[in-house]
Amino acid sequence: MSKKKPINNLVVISDLHCGCQLGLCPPEGVRLDEGGSYIPNSVQLAIWGHWEEFWKWVRQTTKREPFTVVVNGDALDGVHHNSTHQWSFNLEDQSDCAFQILKPVIDQCGGRYYHLRGTEAHVGPSGVEEECLAKRLGAIPDKMGKYARNELWVRVGDALIHILHHVGTTSSSAYEATAVNKELTEEYIEAARWGEEPPDYVVRSHRHRSIAVNIDCAKGYAAGIVTPGWQGKTPFSFRIAGARLAPPQFGGYLFRQGDEEHYYRRFVRHLPRAEVEVSI
Numbered sequence: 001m002s003k004k005k006p007i008n009n010l011v012v013i014s015d016l017h018c019g020c021q022l023g024l025c026p027p028e029g030v031r032l033d034e035g036g037s038y039i040p041n042s043v044q045l046a047i048w049g050h051w052e053e054f055w056k057w058v059r060q061t062t063k064r065e066p067f068t069v070v071v072n073g074d075a076l077d078g079v080h081h082n083s084t085h086q087w088s089f090n091l092e093d094q095s096d097c098a099f100q101i102l103k104p105v106i107d108q109c110g111g112r113y114y115h116l117r118g119t120e121a122h123v124g125p126s127g128v129e130e131e132c133l134a135k136r137l138g139a140i141p142d143k144m145g146k147y148a149r150n151e152l153w154v155r156v157g158d159a160l161i162h163i164l165h166h167v168g169t170t171s172s173s174a175y176e177a178t179a180v181n182k183e184l185t186e187e188y189i190e191a192a193r194w195g196e197e198p199p200d201y202v203v204r205s206h207r208h209r210s211i212a213v214n215i216d217c218a219k220g221y222a223a224g225i226v227t228p229g230w231q232g233k234t235p236f237s238f239r240i241a242g243a244r245l246a247p248p249q250f251g252g253y254l255f256r257q258g259d260e261e262h263y264y265r266r267f268v269r270h271l272p273r274a275e276v277e278v279s280i
Helices: 042-061 091-108 125-137 178-194
Strands: 009-013 068-072 113-118 154-155 161-163 202-204 212-219 220-226 249-257 260-272
Touching: 042 091, 042 249, 042 260, 068 091, 068 154, 068 260, 091 125, 113 125, 113 154, 125 260, 154 249, 161 249, 178 212, 178 220
Parallel strands: 009 068, 068 113, 161 202, 202 220
Antiparallel strands: 009 249, 154 161, 212 220, 249 260
């Protein structure tokens, strides 16, 4: 009996925010609970164009080899912060949208799919809505049987990767790397304290902005990484220093074991700023 080949490619995406008027939505729209439908707007159609481009990039960058997919939280937008920006307050509608989007992805990766819990404000206490979605999608459960887990330790070839959703934020672009470097440093401190192997990659999400901080070490190098999201700028974004000026980012990361070493590749796209409407 032939030995199964290892999976040398890991794709990490996050923050789809299905249910938001600026979250990810398929171009054909989503059927609602009472029989109507929600049709995506022009911004969502532009984001969907990047989504399709991203998966083409994945197939090319993996050289069409098998890959594993991780959704690192906030697949749904939920009902949160007194917002009225959702296209449905029915979380079943939002979950149906996320299922419609993610099911073809899971088919592409042959069911090698992991789901992590995001922010409770979006996905419910203890990630209840994300747990239901992950179970419906057939995510690989953890040892306790949870389909949407709080964290994931995974090895891709020689690389050890630690993934969870949350990371510190900042209102200043000048300090964007601070929390990421701090997260990576703390991983190394805790590993040394308890005699554990430190990770090669520390992967977080939540901020919707891509960044990678590399440090040299005995293992070669280690990287702290934050993934971009798949949501445009909501009314809430325009109230936050830093975020109100920054264009929204879309994309994901690929971690790959090559013939000689492991490495990561990133795919990041953005929407251009608004056009000048008035000339005086």
